[in-house]
Amino acid sequence: MEYGKEQKTTGSEFSNAITSRLGGETLTRCYQCGTCVSSCPVARLTDEFNPREIIKLSLLEESARVLSSDSIWLCCSCYSCQERCPQKVEIADVIYAIRNIAFEKGYIPNIYSEFASAILDDGRIVNISKFMEQKRSTIGLPPLTPTGVDALRKILSATGFDKLQKEVEEA
């Protein structure tokens, strides 16, 4: 994340929205070479996901198309693209930034809103069942230390995450 380091270019609304967010600062460096696409394990298997295209459409201000697409949720975060990009575009992080905008605007796949609820509930993204917790002593594992749910909730409130999730639930 190049927060605070990147020169803000005079792009337009959508690309500005991305470059001014954490993770999206390097969007405008892209010169469409396609290295990311040939590195991508998902792009190999489906036409539906093409990171170069996502960036291109973002630069061309096609915000509705990008934000409402299923495509932006198909990145598997392997960071191969970011590793190989000759312009040091933080592609995986840019996709996170775009997802962040999509979330705020209400374009959310169900499973992600489930993740959000889970973390707000008990500070974990995957529920550890009572069964598993009790099983620990029988197989020789020490008991689980308490989860810092309170601290987490304070953080989530400070970033507005909890409000985001509420909006989603109400939507």
Place this chain on the structure above:
Amino acid sequence: MDEVKVGVFLSDCGKQLSEILDFDTLIDYVKKIAGVSFIVRSSEFWRGKGLQSIVDAVRDGKINRVVVAESLVKLSDVKIVEAVEKAGINPYLVEVINLEEHCGWPHRNTPSEATEKAKAMLFAAVERAKLLEPIEKLEFPVLKSTLVIGGGIAGMQVAEDLADLGFKVHLVERAPFLGGLAARAGRFFPTDDCAICIQSPASDVKTITHTSRKCVYRSGLSEIPNLEILTNSKIIGVEGVPGNYKVTIEKKPRYVNEMKCVLCDKCTAVCPVEVPDEYNAKLNTRKAIYMNIPNVYPPAYVIDENICKFHDCAKCVEVCPTNAIELNQETEQLKLDVGAIIVSTGFEEFDASVIKEYHYGDYPDVITNLELARMIDGFGPTAGKIVKPSNGKPAKKIVMIQCVGSRDRRWNPYCSSICCMISLKHAMLMKSAHPDADIAICYIDIRTTGREHEYYYEQAREMGIKFVKGRPTEISRDPETNRLIVDVEDALLKKILELEADMVVLAPAMIPAEGTKELAEILGIELCEDGFFKEYNAKLRPTETKLRGIYLCGGATFPKDAPTSSLHAHSAAVKAAKFLTTGKIIKDQRTAVVNEDYCGDCEFCPVTCPYGAISLEEISEGHFVAKVSDILCEGCGICVGTCPLNAIELRHSRPDQMRAQMRGLMSVNGTSKPLVLAICCSECGHAAVDSSGMAMMQYPANVRIMKVPCTGILQVHQFFEAFKTGAEGVMIVGCKSDGCHYEVGVQKAEKKVELTRMLLKEYGIAPERLEMFNMVFIEGNKFVEAAQTMTERLEKLGPLQLMSVS
């Protein structure tokens, strides 16, 4: 000491200026200024009766200081200063000011205010003139000889040009043979003929025909009388001054006598040591005694001393029919005295093995353009056949990858400019030789910008060469078939392709030749961020450096093709010739001078001087003081601005002279506005003011202009002085931050302005009263805006309250 008598000459510019400024009032005012003994008003002073009146006044001893208010447009000060010198006084006792562009025109709507300002301008000029001192003319000898570092095509051509012009030239090449990259490249675009080709000499080398071009071996280069060629030689030290450089060269032994070797090749047959031939991209081997290609200079073999067994073997000595092999040769150190130095060290291919996903160096069938060039070359290791290095079989399917390490923020962010053309040339040569070859070029952009270049791209498509718009992510190898697989997305198809290839040719970035950094340090010249040598000015002076007498040409400043290298070489030759031809450097002594009593040996000025003109000298045991070299000093005054002890001064721009000007300019207001002092650098800053005046743009008359050589001369206390003399606001007007004519001056001024603003704040004075403005000549409107902004700002702030006003 002679009494100072100032003559003031007022031009009314064909009676146009007097329509705005009240000349009677001005003359009355000037009469009353102490020291003024002579006043003349005329239409113009740069020629005719006007000029004659100045000359007469000087000759008759009526005046010994001259102040002229003339218009800028006719560069009047040149003629005036010439005439004054002829008339008998030192030409630097003249002060020319511009009442037309700096007063009349910009304030024509407020003529009475303009007149008041003109009074201040004249007063300032007279006060400064009274403090002027004679400046001597200096002459430094220049040897009519030059060193050329690097014997590639640029080096050879610049050496030839200067030798033809009659200068003694020493062409020094660190490899055992001349030719550089060209010798390995085979063919060059746009003519598709030999790369190792230069101009014909003009020297009277008998039997050589003067045609447009010649192969190096037939060019007569080696026979030009005043051209000395040293191969196997490198520069290890340079001292001295422009016009008189003392160069130390280390000449490694060839172990073969150049005069005796007849190139019979008997030696290589018996040499027992064999190594992969780097020159031929390790596609074949060579012996310890070898010759690269037989058509460059010198025509003699050379021994690789790192692998030769010398007297433990000496088989070559036994078979050599002319006893040319001399195993006892030793390294020599040569010393040369030259007037100028020309750097033509060229560039080389970036080592692509660091881009691990391409497996260069790992997979033998992944090669570079230069290595391919060796293969295509009929002289080369495969006799012109395109084969896979791994097994020598013909390579039918070839994939070429552009921008390997170029346009890449991880390695070299710039575009290497020639690789698209090189790859197109190679693709076409391969396709012509093997029409059934399947060649694909993977590119991000195809750059064919030069004359006749687009034709290559056209022809390539017509020949059936394929183009894939995409940069491959990696090259992998099928373990069973050993075939290479290139993973690339063709963006135009929006499809990921897995291209199979017998051979992959990379177009690596072109980077500065090895040793560039060290050479820059030895010479005291700068490198740009990309690592290439820095030209004095990219727009206008691409073959010079900021140091007199040191020039650049060819690929040493940036990758370029052969036509551009030639252009560059000839340009450098002209520049060097201009420098050498008179046999002397003539400068005036408007240089910096150190007051040794004050100098505290802090070493700030030697480090800050952009020209390396200041050194430290021991004047008594352990006591060092700064000393300025008149030949190197360019008169910018940045050292003055840096010295914490006021121990260094710039002649003709002394602090007392500047103070007098400030006082003068602030002495008369005449407007109801707060006074603003605009201190402008003599280059872009002052030019922007001129420009606004020439265009008759209007700004208020409370803004007064003072010129300094470079804003870098200014010290923090001088900003405070400006306020004390009556300025309520101070503008510092300089060149663009990255465009200072003296390299770093304006940036130093910017820092000082920042610091002063902090101090002003501490003293309870609004820091906005001081501001730095950067502009260039065509931004006259920017100056006007700045002047108006500052004036409005000061009006809002109200009068300045200072503790003590002098």
Place this chain on the structure above:
Amino acid sequence: MTSYALFLGCTIPARQPNYELSARKALTKLGIELVDLANMTCCAPPPIQSINLETSLSIAAYNICLAEEADLNMITLCTGCFESLAMANATLKENEELKGKVNKILSNAGKEFTGSKEVKHYLQVLMNDVGAKHIKQSISKTLSNLKVASFSGCHLLRPSELLKFDDPERPHIFDDLIEALGAKSVEYRNKLKCCGGLLRGYSDDLALNIAREKLVNTSRAGADCISTLCPFCFIALDIGQLQIKSKFQEEYNMPVLHYAELLSLALGIDPKELSLETHKIKVDKIIDKLS
């Protein structure tokens, strides 16, 4: 005895007691003390990063603060946790402005990130603190008959600029540690490519297709098993194999073991103590190869 604060994450305690058991036993046996700190939370992996990066960065920083307060470096088992925490650590250490912004958020929870501690994956600890040599000397059973396809996953190596774990193009640490157990680490096509694990739940089809490629390539290379470092990779390739079987009618019989499990077995720990029944693809034939 080097001590580390153990960061378990969520997936391992929720679903992979085999990973936790083998890791704890092996590391303890090799002289690494694992301290269980209280009040840790989820590390804020990609699903949370997808929702809001400021939040995920702050959550990661919060967890690192706990280690800073305990004056311990952190060790993770899951490479997903490693990436989330190590990236946060590296990013905040080098960006003052961002650090200030995050600390403002953390102050609500009474924490302040200082950047005084390191976040490591247990593989780093084994390589640097314990050393391949010591491992070699400590094992009582060799795996010399075993051909292992090592799969480090994505988040241990990339983005290499921040994680600085191993050469991202030619990694060798994992292979060196496998060979320290006496096993052979085999080369196979597209070794560094992702397992598709994070797509599970959103696009199961794609996820299975990607996982399948890995199984095809490792089988072709003649591997006896795949060794993983991440619980997601494990799920994708272990449970995934069953799903691939029903979708593609292809059976690979490729056991998937975490390195910690191989290590534990080589160190002579009784397989019955490692909850190996968690594996959907049975590992019996691997245990049989122990000698």
